[in-house]
Amino acid sequence: DTAVSQTPKYLVTQMGNDKSIKCEQNLGHDTMYWYKQDSKKFLKIMFSYNNKELIINETVPNRFSPKSPDKAHLNLHINSLELGDSAVYFCASSPGGGVDTQYFGPGTRLTVL
Amino acid sequence: AQSVTQLDSHVSVSEGTPVLLRCNYSSSYSPSLFWYVQHPNKGLQLLLKYTSAATLVKGINGFEAEFKKSETSFHLTKPSAHMSDAAEYFCVVRPLNAGNNRKLIWGLGTSLAVNP
Numbered sequence: 699d700t701a702v703s704q705t706p707k708y709l710v711t712q713m714g715n716d717k718s719i720k721c722e723q724n725l726g727h728d729t730m731y732w733y734k735q736d737s738k739k740f741l742k743i744m745f746s747y748n749n750k751e752l753i754i755n756e757t758v759p760n761r762f763s764p765k766s767p768d769k770a771h772l773n774l775h776i777n778s779l780e781l782g783d784s785a786v787y788f789c790a791s792s793p794g795g796g797v798d799t800q801y802f803g804p805g806t807r808l809t810v811l
Numbered sequence: 812a813q814s815v816t817q818l819d820s821h822v823s824v825s826e827g828t829p830v831l832l833r834c835n836y837s838s839s840y841s842p843s844l845f846w847y848v849q850h851p852n853k854g855l856q857l858l859l860k861y862t863s864a865a866t867l868v869k870g871i872n873g874f875e876a877e878f879k880k881s882e883t884s885f886h887l888t889k890p891s892a893h894m895s896d897a898a899e900y901f902c903v904v905r906p907l908n909a910g911n912n913r914k915l916i917w918g919l920g921t922s923l924a925v926n927p
Contacts, residue, residue, distance in 0.1 A: 739849075739899055741917045754914055788854060799845070800915065802855040 701725050702803040704789050710809045711779055718775045719806045721789030727801070728794035729753075730772035732764060735786045735805070747772050748794055776808075784810045813838045815904045817918035825926050830874075830889040832921045834902030837883065844885045845903040845915070846876055855901070861885065872896070897925045 702723045711717055723730060731754075732744040746754035750766045761777045776783060789803040818833040836842060846858040859870025866878045872895075876887045885902060902918040 739920045739922075741855075741901065741920075743914060743917075746914070790855075799857055799860060801857070802847075804854040 702789055702791055702801050704787075704803040704806050706806060707804065708807050708809075710811065712811055713779055713781060715779050716775070716777045717779060717808070718773055719787055719789075719808070720771070720773045721803060722771050723789075723791040723801070723803075724770065725791055725793075725801060727791035728769055729792045730766065730769070731790040731792075731800065732772065732774050733788040733790065735788060737785070741788070745772075745774075779808075779810045781810050784808055813842070813904060813906045813916050815902050815916050815918045817900075817902050817921045819921050820919065821922045821924070823924040823926060824892045826894055827891050830887070830892045830896065830923065832887040832900050832902075832923065834876075834885045834887065834918060835883055836885060836902075836904045838904060838906045840906045843905045844876075844878060845905075846870065846874070846885075846887050847901045847903060849899040849901065849920075851898070858887070858900075892923075892925045894925050894927065897923055899923075 705720045729748045731746045733741050734744055735741045744758045745764045747766045749769050763775045766772045786805045786807050788805045790800040792800045814837045816835045824830055844861040847855045848858050849855050858874050859868045861868045861878045869875045874889045876885050878885050899920045899922050901920050904916045
């Protein structure tokens with residue numbers, strides 16, 4: 699009964715390809731997030747959705763497009779992958795309503811060759 | 812502006828000795844404060860959080876942190892390190908004025924090594 703799950707765990711692909719990472723949470727949370735962690739472990743928020751509505755959109759190339767079909771899912775689609783996109787991508791969720799503990803998925807390690 | 816500074820990028824201790832990971836924050840408003848841990852090749856796990864209740868917060872795995880407003884600090888401590896504590900630790904701040912903005916401010920992390 700995994701709380702926040704991501705697929706795939708590892709993703710190796712060529713430059714220029716389009717790929718998606720899926721995230722699902724079964725915690726009943728209202729808010730979901732995508733983070734990028736670079737090779738120096740720096741964690742940077744990319745997007746946040748609350749009840750399928752975008753509430754945080756950091757300065758992220760528009761090659762990155764989040765999609766939230768329902769509040770339990772927040773998928774990340776990346777077009778025209780570049781070498782610099784190689785990183786670990788974490789999905790997270792939080793209850794919302796001022797309760798801010800975020801629960802993280804196991805991460806997806808993306809390698810662009 | 813809000814920010815968080817983890818004062819040490821690397822800390823090395825011997826097994827059985829105390830752990831101190833330092834964190835200072837800057838916030839115009841009373842913040843919520845968190846410590847997360849990331850074990851090698853794993854996701855992030857919440858260790859503990861402070862949300863304006865008791866200033867000494869106890870977390871999992873024997874860790875605790877004390878909120879000191881006068882020093883704008885939230886240092887993480889553990890009396891006796893265990894080999895399994897070796898990981899990356901992140902101090903995180905969320906200013907309470909943020910309203911519906913659930914954006915957290917993350918420190919750059921402190922890598923804890925535990926030597927036998």
